[in-house]
Amino acid sequence: xxxxxxxxxxxxxxxxxxxxxxxxxxxxxxxxxxxxxxxxxxxxxxxxxxxxxxxxxxxxxxxxxxxxxxxxxxxxxxxxxxxxxxxxxxxxxxxxxxxxxxxxxxxxxxxxxxxxxxxxxxxxxxxxxxxxxxxxxxxx
DNA sequence: GCCAACGTTGGC
DNA sequence: GCCAACGTTGGC
Numbered sequence: 825x826x827x828x829x830x831x832x833x834x835x836x837x838x839x840x841x842x843x844x845x846x847x848x849x850x851x852x853x854x855x856x857x858x859x860x861x862x863x864x865x866x867x868x869x870x871x872x873x874x875x876x877x878x879x880x881x882x883x884x885x886x887x888x889x890x891x892x893x894x895x896x897x898x899x900x901x902x903x904x905x906x907x908x909x910x911x912x913x914x915x916x917x918x919x920x921x922x923x924x925x926x927x928x929x930x931x932x933x934x935x936x937x938x939x940x941x942x943x944x945x946x947x948x949x950x951x952x953x954x955x956x957x958x959x960x961x962x963x964x
Numbered sequence: 965g966c967c968a969a970c971g972t973t974g975g976c
Numbered sequence: 977g978c979c980a981a982c983g984t985t986g987g988c
C-alpha cells in the first residue's frame with residue numbers, strides 16, 4: 825500500500841512539462857525541515873500529486889517515487905558532511921485530464937482538511953488515502 | 965505588487 | 977531562552 829504526497833513547484837521554474845521532458849528527476853532544493861522530513865518518510869512506490877504553485881494553482885498530475893531519500897547534491901556546505909537536506913527521485917506517471925485547482929479543493933467539503941489549505945507554504949505535504957482517491961476520481 | 969503566514973537569525 | 981527583525985513563500 826503506497827503512501828500519498830503532494831509536491832509543489834512553480835511551473836515557470838520547474839513544471840510538469842519539464843519533468844516529462846527529463847523523464848526522471850531528483851526533487852531537490854527543499855530547505856525546510858518539515859518538508860524534508862516528509863521526503864525522508866517517502867518509500868519507493870509512493871505516489872505524489874504535482875501541484876503548480878503561483879501560476880495555475882492546480883494539481884496537474886502525479887508522480888511516483890522511484891528512489892528514497894539521499895543527500896541533496898545541490899547543497900554544498902563547508903564542511904560538506906553537514907548536509908541535512910535530502911532529495912528523492914521521481915518519474916511522471918499521469919497527467920490529469922482535468923486539473924484540480926486550489927479553488928476546487930477549497931470548495932469541496934471532503935478536501936477541507938488538506939494540508940494545501942491549512943499549511944499552504946509547506947512544499948512537501950502528506951495526502952490522505954481518502955483525499956487521494958477523491959481527487960484522482962475527480963480528475964478523470 | 966501587496967501582504968499574511970511562517971521560518972530563521974541574532975542580540976540580549 | 978525570548979523575541980524583534982528579517983527573509984521567503986504563495987495566494988490574492
